[in-house]
Amino acid sequence: MRLVRRVAGRRALLAGLAVVFPVGMAMLAGVMPVQAQPAQQPTAGAGQVVTVYSYRQPFLIRPVLEAFTRRTGIKVRTAFARKGLLERLRAEGENTPADVVITADFARLWALKKAGLLRPVESEVLRKAVPAHLRDEEGQWFGLTKRARIIVAHKDRVKDGEIARYADLAAPHMKGRVCIRSGKHPYNVALFASMIAHDGRDATRDFLKGLKANLARKPQGNDRAQARAIHEGVCDVALLNSYYLGKMATNEKKPEQKEWYGSLKVIFPEAQGRGTHVNISGGAVVKHAKNPQAGQKLLEFMVSEEAQRMYAALNHEYPVRPGVQPSELVRSWGELREDRLPLTEIARRSREAARLVDEVGLDH
Amino acid sequence: MTASPATEAMAAASAPAGRGGGLRLLRIGALVAAGLVVLPLLAVVVMAASFSDALPHLWRTVMPQLALNTLLLMAGVGISVIMLGCGAAWLVVRYRFPGHGIMQWALALPLAVPGYLVAFIYTDLLEYAGPVQKALRELFGWQGPRDYYFPEIRSLPGAVMVLSLTLYPYVYLLARVAFMAQSASLLEAARLLGRKPWPAFFAVALPVAWPAVAAGTALALMEVLNDFGVVDFFAVPTFTAGIFDVWLNMNDAAGAAQLALVLLVFTLLLILLERMARRRRRFDTAGPRAAGRGWRLRGWKAALALAACLLPVVLGFVLPVAVLLMHAARFWQESLQQGLMEQLFNTLLLASVVSLTAALLALVLAFAARLDGSATVRGAVRLAGIGYAMPGAMLAVGLLMALAWADGLINDAARAWLGMAPGLLLSGTMFALAHGHVSRFLALALGSIESGLARISPSMEAAARTLGARPAEVLRRVHLPMLRGSVLTALLIVFVDSVKELPMTLLLRPFGFSTLATQTYQFASDEMFEEAALGALFIVMAGIIPLILLVRAMNAPSSQSETARF
Numbered sequence: 001m002r003l004v005r006r007v008a009g010r011r012a013l014l015a016g017l018a019v020v021f022p023v024g025m026a027m028l029a030g031v032m033p034v035q036a037q038p039a040q041q042p043t044a045g046a047g048q049v050v051t052v053y054s055y056r057q058p059f060l061i062r063p064v065l066e067a068f069t070r071r072t073g074i075k076v077r078t079a080f081a082r083k084g085l086l087e088r089l090r091a092e093g094e095n096t097p098a099d100v101v102i103t104a105d106f107a108r109l110w111a112l113k114k115a116g117l118l119r120p121v122e123s124e125v126l127r128k129a130v131p132a133h134l135r136d137e138e139g140q141w142f143g144l145t146k147r148a149r150i151i152v153a154h155k156d157r158v159k160d161g162e163i164a165r166y167a168d169l170a171a172p173h174m175k176g177r178v179c180i181r182s183g184k185h186p187y188n189v190a191l192f193a194s195m196i197a198h199d200g201r202d203a204t205r206d207f208l209k210g211l212k213a214n215l216a217r218k219p220q221g222n223d224r225a226q227a228r229a230i231h232e233g234v235c236d237v238a239l240l241n242s243y244y245l246g247k248m249a250t251n252e253k254k255p256e257q258k259e260w261y262g263s264l265k266v267i268f269p270e271a272q273g274r275g276t277h278v279n280i281s282g283g284a285v286v287k288h289a290k291n292p293q294a295g296q297k298l299l300e301f302m303v304s305e306e307a308q309r310m311y312a313a314l315n316h317e318y319p320v321r322p323g324v325q326p327s328e329l330v331r332s333w334g335e336l337r338e339d340r341l342p343l344t345e346i347a348r349r350s351r352e353a354a355r356l357v358d359e360v361g362l363d364h
Numbered sequence: 365m366t367a368s369p370a371t372e373a374m375a376a377a378s379a380p381a382g383r384g385g386g387l388r389l390l391r392i393g394a395l396v397a398a399g400l401v402v403l404p405l406l407a408v409v410v411m412a413a414s415f416s417d418a419l420p421h422l423w424r425t426v427m428p429q430l431a432l433n434t435l436l437l438m439a440g441v442g443i444s445v446i447m448l449g450c451g452a453a454w455l456v457v458r459y460r461f462p463g464h465g466i467m468q469w470a471l472a473l474p475l476a477v478p479g480y481l482v483a484f485i486y487t488d489l490l491e492y493a494g495p496v497q498k499a500l501r502e503l504f505g506w507q508g509p510r511d512y513y514f515p516e517i518r519s520l521p522g523a524v525m526v527l528s529l530t531l532y533p534y535v536y537l538l539a540r541v542a543f544m545a546q547s548a549s550l551l552e553a554a555r556l557l558g559r560k561p562w563p564a565f566f567a568v569a570l571p572v573a574w575p576a577v578a579a580g581t582a583l584a585l586m587e588v589l590n591d592f593g594v595v596d597f598f599a600v601p602t603f604t605a606g607i608f609d610v611w612l613n614m615n616d617a618a619g620a621a622q623l624a625l626v627l628l629v630f631t632l633l634l635i636l637l638e639r640m641a642r643r644r645r646r647f648d649t650a651g652p653r654a655a656g657r658g659w660r661l662r663g664w665k666a667a668l669a670l671a672a673c674l675l676p677v678v679l680g681f682v683l684p685v686a687v688l689l690m691h692a693a694r695f696w697q698e699s700l701q702q703g704l705m706e707q708l709f710n711t712l713l714l715a716s717v718v719s720l721t722a723a724l725l726a727l728v729l730a731f732a733a734r735l736d737g738s739a740t741v742r743g744a745v746r747l748a749g750i751g752y753a754m755p756g757a758m759l760a761v762g763l764l765m766a767l768a769w770a771d772g773l774i775n776d777a778a779r780a781w782l783g784m785a786p787g788l789l790l791s792g793t794m795f796a797l798a799h800g801h802v803s804r805f806l807a808l809a810l811g812s813i814e815s816g817l818a819r820i821s822p823s824m825e826a827a828a829r830t831l832g833a834r835p836a837e838v839l840r841r842v843h844l845p846m847l848r849g850s851v852l853t854a855l856l857i858v859f860v861d862s863v864k865e866l867p868m869t870l871l872l873r874p875f876g877f878s879t880l881a882t883q884t885y886q887f888a889s890d891e892m893f894e895e896a897a898l899g900a901l902f903i904v905m906a907g908i909i910p911l912i913l914l915v916r917a918m919n920a921p922s923s924q925s926e927t928a929r930f
Contacts, residue, residue, distance in 0.1 A: 081871055082870065083611075083612060083867070083871065084760065084761050084871045086615075087617060087764060087765070088761075088768075088871065091761075091765045091768035092764075092768050092771075092791065094775075095768070095772060095775050097788070097792070107615075182599070186612075186613065218518070218599050229492075231493075232493040234492055253694070350615075351614055354613050358422070358426050359424075363599070363601055364426065364429050
């Protein structure tokens with residue numbers, strides 16, 4: 001008798017748990033499962049939703065997305081992740097809820113295309129608004145804003161003309177005066193890839209060796225940290241993405257960054273030669289998008305005049321649309337003569353560039 | 365009609381393991397639990413099965429450096445956390461001094477602070493442009509970096525220091541429980557034989573507490589191996605940094621998966637070595653529990669003990685939190701705009717579910733291993749604890765792959781039979797997130813519960829069986845009450861780690877679901893740590909209360925008085 005009761009008690013308990021747990025979990029998945037939308041979408045704007053997977057910080061793109069919703073009535077949902085969006089898209093396959101991907105550099109777009117995760121977009125608007133070298137030739141991705149990889153130097157300690165090209169960073173007179181962030185960071189890798197595209201692998205390897213010899217300290221921190229280092233006297237020159245200048249110059253909460261900005265002068269490398277290396281933040285429509293038309297509308301909005309001005313000014317970047325001026329602050333740094341080599345050509349060399357960095361041991 | 369105790373004992377002794385429905389259920393439960401946890405790992409193995417030349421490339425170039433850095437980091441942190449954790453636990457258990465009650469739980473507090481924030485705070489403080497060096501320069505009139513020597517904080521020793529400060533509580537918590545449970549008779553015997561207190565510690569107490577210390581150290585070291593934020597910030601390229609580099613910068617997921625597996629094998633080897641080293645030793649204590657009160661210290665000895673305890677607490681908790689408070693006071697508006705309260709709720713909900721699930725699974729696994737000594741179950745238990753040895757982001761990607769594939773099957777079936785697709789039920793909801801966390805943190809719960817189980821003498825089981833209890837009943841009525849402390853420790857450690865967890869959460873979270881950690885990270889990753897401070901403080905607060913509760917609960921003599929009856 002006792003035996004039966006004990007056995008029944010235990011089994012009942014376990015069975016109970018086996019039921020409660022999944023139910024509990026399902027209740028917790030109270031954030032609604034992401035619906036795969038049915039194939040027929042109402043074409044009217046109101047009530048539609050476009051889903052964005054973003055590599056860019058939400059606060060950077062939110063104002064533009066809100067303006068888009070105001071203009072078209074289409075709502076926007078965003079998921080942000082620094083890493084792994086590509087794997088997520090690949091794993092989700094046909095069931096992905098994503099319509100649009102927004103990235104912070106072009107290497108990611110190129111990788112997405114190579115993985116077959118994007119779909120070509122036929123759009124006269126986009127083709128006209130984005131210069132050929134800043135978009136994919138098959139229309140699978142488009143640059144939305146532009147940033148230059150410039151050299152900043154201490155305004156007193158570095159004489160005018162000491163540095164005019166990227167290659168000067170490896171020159172003997174720069175020994176112990178250069179700071180950079182990690183050589184493996186995508187912004188630097190893109191720059192080195194463009195050097196391989198222009199000058200070839202061996203020349204770039206020599207450059208990297210020379211650069212390493214000129215470093216004042218091991219590569220560390222982000223771009224802004226290099227500006228700080230110049231201000232503090234650790235080094236004299238650094239590589240920077242142009243928009244960081246804007247961020248430092250307008251930082252009300254951290255006025256010390258204004259000081260850093262104040263001690264710098266801006267050099268657009270290769271301005272007399274092949275042009276300054278640029279990178280883009282870009283967008284693309286996902287291959288299995290449930291709402292590709294809305295996705296295309298979003299991209300087209302982001303290259304419209306109104307959005308270009310807003311989007312670029314938000315982050316102190318250069319608009320891609322010809323004819324739209326960057327903000328006054330950005331213009332004050334000087335004229336940008338950009339490298340017109342198609343970004344796809346540069347992206348093709350990224351892997352090689354990353355390997356060169358390893359071979360030279362730039363970060364060690 | 366009941367058989368006589370003697371015959372029943374003989375029957376129990378000769379019965380093959382696995383007899384009885386409860387036991388079979390336990391075994392199945394253990395295998396299922398291990399399987400679920402291992403799922404993402406399997407996916408990573410699948411990922412690694414594609415071609416990649418990343419390994420040969422790395423081998424030719426930076427691998428020696430990566431490996432050396434990693435080994436040095438592990439050695440440094442390993443030694444430091446053992447010293448800090450055991451030393452602190454010993455002081456707090458065996459002695460009494462003013463402030464000793466507070467120190468009991470205060471010493472565990474650094475666990476509540478995310479590692480990369482501590483890293484930032486110390487680099488901010490101690491780097492060239494930071495306040496400490498600035499003050500020194502003003503004081504002594506030095507002009508530039510070449511005028512004086514100051515240790516570079518962004519270096520391997522700096523990383524060792526920061527990691528040790530945030531990870532020693534693992535060893536401290538487990539060692540403390542072990543010391544508290546140690547039999548006084550062991551130490552009395554040592555004293556009788558002429559050993560002074562400190563040599564007795566090294567000769568008797570520490571070796572007997574070894575499983576707990578080893579478990580705590582193993583956890584800390586796995587955190588080190590897996591860490592990316594701190595070493596990246598400190599510019600110390602480690603093996604894990606290599607994994608992320610290959611994955612993100614070279615867009616080579618297969619290569620990264622291969623590297624992650626190498627790391628895994630290495631970790632497994634270490635664990636295996638450690639277990640082989642203590643294979644034939646017994647760690648249960650047969651005598652009465654240690655006397656609850658320690659030796660009272662007075663005068664300078666008491667002050668020294670207090671200072672020794674205060675040091676890690678101040679460096680690992682008080683100082684970082686003070687800096688966070690300072691920043692939060694300036695930037696709280698920015699932080700609040702982002703819906704901090706909702707994130708707090710999400711974080712707590714997730715952490716509760718994860719810790720309860722992990723503790724339950726760990727109990728099932730540990731009991732199954734104890735009762736059913738078969739190699740299958742033991743292997744399953746070992747495998748289940750491996751999730752901790754893999755970088756969280758890698759695990760998340762593997763899990764995504766596996767769950768999305770399952771979702772694909774579900775959706776295909778639904779489309780065929782129901783004409784509609786329900787969406788991503790597994791990979792798009794909180795299920796994936798919770799699954800990921802549990803996979804990763806099960807090792808923590810297992811470590812605590814297994815080391816607690818190891819302290820229970822088999823003679824206890826034998827006695828209970830002789831008295832007629834079936835195996836599962838023995839677990840329920842004898843082991844479980846004695847494991848209260850370990851279960852609580854498991855719950856706590858997993859809770860706190862889940863609150864802090866970042867890379868997996870970023871990748872696996874559903875739409876509209878953000879946690880304190882993801883929010884903090886969004887600011888921190890742009891080196892806008894000041895804006896991250898308020899969110900970070902919430903994380904710390906979410907971890908403190910469970911911490912204090914736990915340590916208090918582990919004080920209760922109930923787990924000790926059970927044996928007093930025997």
